[in-house]
Amino acid sequence: MxxxxxxxxxxxxxxxxxxxxxxxxxxxxxxxxxxxxxxxxxxxxxxxxxxxxxxxxxxxxxxxxxxxxxxxxxxxxxxxxxxxxxxxxxxxxxxxxxxxxxxxxxxxxxxxxxxxxxxxxxxxxxxxxxALPPPALPPWLRKPLAKAWGRDRLEAIEAAHLVPAPLDLTPKPGVTVPGAELLPTGSLRLPRGQVSALPGYETGDWWVQDAAAAIPARLLGDVAGLRVLDLCAAPGGKTMQLAAAGARVTALDLSEARMRRLAENLERTRLTADLVTADALDWTPEAPFDAVLLDAPCTATGTIRRHPDLPHLREARDVEALTELQYKLIDRALGFVVPGGRLVFCTCSLLPVEGEHQVTAALGRHPGLVAEPPDPAALGLPPETGSAHGLRLLPDLWPERGHMDGFYMAVLRTRA
Missing domain, CATH: 1.10.940.10 (NusB-like)
Incomplete structure (x- = not known):
């Protein structure tokens, strides 16, 4: 009792x-x-x-x-x-x-x-x-979203934020979880539950990762044998994806605490990567990489459905500082790539200034840099997710499946 x-x-x-x-x-x-x-x-x-x-x-x-x-x-x-x-x-x-x-x-x-x-x-x-409408996003966020996506889409996003996020898993190749729905993108989806009680947890057969967050690593295609740098890597979902696909991964993050968590995740999943705790703006690799994945720090406004505290914590002034950091990280990351290599840039933000605008600006200031827009259908995504130079995912997508996080991502190839 x-x-x-x-x-x-x-x-x-x-x-x-x-x-x-x-x-x-x-x-x-x-x-x-x-x-x-x-x-x-x-x-x-x-x-x-x-x-x-x-x-x-x-x-x-x-x-x-x-x-x-x-x-x-x-x-x-x-x-x-x-x-x-x-x-x-x-x-x-x-x-x-x-x-x-x-x-x-x-x-x-x-x-x-x-x-x-x-x-x-x-x-x-x-x-x-x-009869009450969904809570409105704060004005500093609502105004640019209405301008970017239209009033109807904005209201659909706000409605999606009322739906608690399901539990998404990224499995190792060939792994299934009983009762899980296989999403078109390859992720597994379950209702919310105790993660450690699910079959395959102890044996490291999968890890928790929103379906949207699992797509950027897939943009690199077959990475078996390639040297890949995962920048701003912790807690390591994308590092584990790349390692499970056969890449030789270096994972870098500024936070010692978050890197300890990444190391624990690698140990549970029995995957390996070289771990570097450093500031990407100061660090220099011994040799360039075949590909770099940069999940840049951002306002994280694409994750409000799973982090309802965010609208109460972020402010308009946060955007300016973060976009400046993203600008610097893109330039730094491009210097880590071999000639003809690729950079995947992504942010879990709803704001074009942290996504589409960053890529447009990077293409303008780096002669020879080209975008390689992904095919949404090949990734299991609706055609409307195709965006300027990349993919734009918003939380109102997949309403029949429980929605997804908001993300922007693009593949940039350096001059050969």
């Missing part, structure tokens, strides 16, 4: 995680320290679901309060509203714990009556909730 305090503990943890994002400006996963096991998993799930639906929760609550309560009280109301409307939690337990959490702090104790009244008033709000 479960301890009735478990629900209160997880909800308290979720509130702490929400404050970690909304008031401390830090990533959701960074706040999970101090939580363990199932308690941590539930708190993270609760907090992530609230952040995903927060705009809708705020709209519903606004109609029922004359003024905004204290920040913690507002978070308690958001959490309870999302539990009732999205997770279909038992109303009695939700309201009871929300009131208890409000009373537990001297700063909010006097608002316990408000919390009780507002939440009990949501009993007949289901139709009102269902």
């Amino acid at each position: 479960s301890d009735p305090r478990d629900g209160l503990t997880a909800r308290r943890g979720a509130l702490r995680l929400m404050a970690h994002v909304l008031r401390d400006g830090r990533m959701l996963d960074d706040g999970a320290s101090g939580l363990e096991g199932a308690e941590a998993a539930r708190a993270l799930r609760l907090a992530g679901t609230v952040l995903r639906h927060m705009g809708r929760a705020d709209a519903l609550l606004k109609q029922r309060m004359a003024r905004q309560p204290a920040a913690r009280t507002r978070d308690i109301l958001r959490l309870a509203t999302v539990e009732l409307m999205v997770l279909d939690a038992a109303p009695h337990g939700v309201v009871h714990d929300a009131v208890a959490l409000t009373r537990s702090s001297p700063k909010t104790a006097k608002q316990a009556g408000l919390v009780n009244a507002v939440l009990r008033g949501l009993a007949d709000a289901r139709a009102e909730w269902d």
